[in-house]
Amino acid sequence: MRENGPVTPATDPQPVAAVPRLIATDLDGTLLRDDKSVSERTVAALAAAEKAGIEVFFVTGRPARWMHVVSEHVHRHGLAICANGAAVVDLRAGGELLTVHPLERATGLAVIAALREAAPGVSFGVETTAGFHHEAGYPRIQAHDPGMIVAVAEKLLGDTDAPYGQAPVIKLLAHHGEMAPDDFLALARAAAGELATFTRSSPSALLEISAPGVSKASTLALCCAERGISAAEVVAFGDMPNDVEMLTWAGSSYAMGNAHPDVLAAASGRTVANNEDGVAVVIERILRDLPRPGV
Incomplete structure (x- = not known):
């Protein structure tokens, strides 16, 4: 969600730490615009990333039942980490719960x-x-x-x-x-x-x-380990304090231009605000800079 704070007019020019294999993005205030829509530019960027072989995870504080905002944009990126890491759901299967880390x-x-x-x-x-x-x-x-x-x-x-x-x-x-x-x-x-x-x-x-130790970062790390993906191969996006651990863990991370000050301090890079398609801006640059076969 939007919060007052410094606004960065353009993306940080630093390149990602490694050739990315996975993009992990928060929803509200990050991937979604303030009206809770997903722009055509963002939908296209996510599809292009997956076409290039980069997985996409939605990582959010929302419960699974609030994931309708992105359900119609699911292609292969059907996995969502919900409730700040407490649940992993498959959006392609109607929000089926795959894993739960409950609070006793x-x-x-x-x-x-x-x-x-x-x-x-x-x-x-x-x-x-x-x-x-x-x-x-x-x-x-x-x-x-x-x-x-x-x-x-x-x-x-x-x-x-x-x-x-x-x-x-x-x-x-x-x-x-x-x-x-x-x-x-x-x-x-x-x-x-x-x-x-x-x-x-x-x-x-x-x-x-x-539950103790449960965060977006802890569950994302488990999901990545199952796929043989290292933290260095992850690019993460967020805007609020519940994203800090994830942004710190990922090899490359971006705070939105509308981010909380703690998020701006934690991320390795910055992008423009959610209403300016900040996630898409970075993904487009990542895809442009990917090594080309035979080059």
Whole structure:
């Protein structure tokens, strides 16, 4: 998502570290424009990359059920790492879950207790493999689903006899209506950082909480290892704090012109903003600079 910060007028001229075998791109604020569309230029760039033998992974904080924004643009690039690394899905198979790295419910309850003490006024949402549930005070950002349960988070996580208490938890969300986003993130990490992974991708004080050690980077690294792809052969794109680990891990990485300051500091290069097709700009340059057979 868009956040105020330095804007780079053009891509960093530094070349990628190695001949790339995989492109890993965030969605919101990165591949997608602010209206959630994928430009024709970007669609063409992704297709051209795959034609050149470069795999494409979508790597996002979105749950699998929110992947409709790119589903119609899936060609061979059907793999998506969702919920900040907690789930791997195949978009070509209707969002089939391939891998889940769940947050243990007992751990989630410990996180909730720590945040309630550290940040009075916090409210919670629970994202599971079966759907989303939330507390009454949590700001609703989506239409009400008939299966959605509104209850205190301790019940949502602790009532394992109920259907909503049996599906694996892929992400816990914590919202605060008064704190600044980065201040809330810092406070939460200080209060419960040893229990879980905390990050954020929203312009509001909305934190995303995963199992310890689970991030976009950790799951991307596992997926790449399965394919014999090294970090040096990966080019990554992102714009928000939940992208920092991925951008640091990849051999070449690009912060969008609209990126958070922490992302600008973490990436090895910069490109123009998402509304200016910053991902496509870099992919086009990568393809132009690929070694030509016999040259």
